[in-house]
Amino acid sequence: MSDNTVxxxxxxxxxxxxxxxxxxxxxxxxxxxxxxxMDYRLITGADGGAPAGGLYNSEGGFPPHAVFHVQVADVEKTCAQVESLGGEVQRMVIDDGAGTDFAYLRDPAGSLFGIFHRRG
Structure with a gap:
């Protein structure tokens, strides 16, 4: 997978x-x-291919949502870039314990999206 791709x-x-x-x-x-x-469930489409998404129990910590995620080279750097472009970092996690850095962000209009980087 290449960076900057959903x-x-x-x-x-x-x-x-x-x-x-x-x-x-x-x-x-x-x-x-x-x-x-965490209570995270991998989603596989009807075609039976590799998992392409996840379902997680937000336990009330986030409003219910469906969101796309973009793979990036550096989560912290991308979060700084989001803020410089008028967006907002909602939550950033560096090292989730499973080798993934990720963040939930809002664009300047308030739309939620995610970014991630898998280490290793």
């Missing part, structure tokens, strides 16, 4: 089981629990 999507909800039923029934997606420290 490579992941994510659905956040405080009812992950209900979201699985909804999206699974609607699109034929399947879900597998990730091994990480």
């Amino acid at each position: 490579t992941w999507f994510e659905v956040a909800t405080d009812d992950p089981d209900g979201a699985e039923r909804f999206y699974g029934g609607l699109f034929g997606w399947t879900f597998a629990r990730d091994e990480g420290p």
Whole structure:
């Protein structure tokens, strides 16, 4: 995967089981629990290819949302660039314990999106 490309999507909800039923029934997606420290479920499309997204239990920490994520070379540098262009960093995590740096950002109009970098 190359940098600066949308490579992941994510659905956040405080009812992950209900979201699985909804999206699974609607699109034929399947879900597998990730091994990480949070309730995160990898989403595989009806074609059965590699996971292309994730569903996570926000536990009320974020409003429910579906958002795209862009792979970047450097999360901290990209966050600084977002702010210099009039956007806002909502949350930045460097080293989530599973080898990924990520951030949730808002563009100048307030739209939420994410960035990430997998180390190693």
